[in-house]
Amino acid sequence: MERRMFMRYAGATAALTTLLFATTSCDEDGDDMPMDPTAVDLGKGDTGILNYAYALEQLEAAFYAEVVAKSLGLFSQTEQQIMQDIKGHEGIHRDFLKAALGTSAIRDLEVNFSSINFNDKNSILTTARTFEDLGVAAYNGAGKLLENAGFLTLAGKIVSVEARHAAVIRDLISNGTFSDSANNQGLDPAMMPADVLAAAAPFIKTKISANNLPK
Template structure:
């Protein structure tokens, strides 16, 4: 299957996730205990996990927006379309989670991309690899913390698209390395929210509190 068609199908998967949960609302279990003063609190329960995912999708959408605006000239025509598709997918994920959270959504985060050289192809691709691998590990680790089966289904649909992103970015860096993240069991890694947020922190100016997330 050609890459362009491949990503159209991946985008359709994200759209299907939106349709799945249009009638589902977040749980009302936010408990703002242990607040970190001056930080944006993600909340607790399923709401907190969705806000956690929303924060990561904000970061990825902001990154690919910058790539499309500043870096397309570094890529050939096929690669340019891939970058535009990745931007589109991450914006779908971001906007879907924001709509699902409604009034419980955290505000827009301020990102920090000063360490990224958007005029250097290697810098752009390696940053993309970092974000995509981190996104896959984040969804894999957070799935078990969700109570609502509908949210778990939605997360599964999103992480499958994120894994496609991770694979195509790895192949753009070095052809044939698309599955290098898999362990000896053929499984991608999983990371808990505290570790993911620590890894993402250099790219986010807004201080985030995850103190109330499920453990």
């Protein structure tokens, strides 16, 4: 999808999602599970799932912002445009979810990219592949936990873009490997929130509690 068209889509649907969120109760019966008082609680119901997606989009957006700021010289002109486009998309995803959540959005997370060598192209692309594969698996796994059909539709639109990111990053690493993440049925993997957050934890300094997410 062209960047300009995607930005128009994001602006229009952010307003729609905010309306949906305001008119839909995302709370579930029962007490909240205890959590680390220093951790950011994602919340429960659809609010929790959207905050979960928002946390991951914060991570991806921060990573590509670093790549564009520090590492574009490592890439060809075509590759530079790809990195800039992905940075733009991830920023839109992050801002889109923040707008949808409104006052229920978690605070900005502190990232940890100390293990990434931003002077090494292979380190950057390998990390990008990790983040994109994780993002796709996260949306695939959490989609079934959403109760609001509007949120599910919008999450589907976002994950389709994430999957394209994952494909092009794989091709930059090794041409022709764009579909290597798919299984024998041609489907990308799905992961539950606890597993995704555990995989993302080395890159996020802020403690995150997913104790109250729907199961």
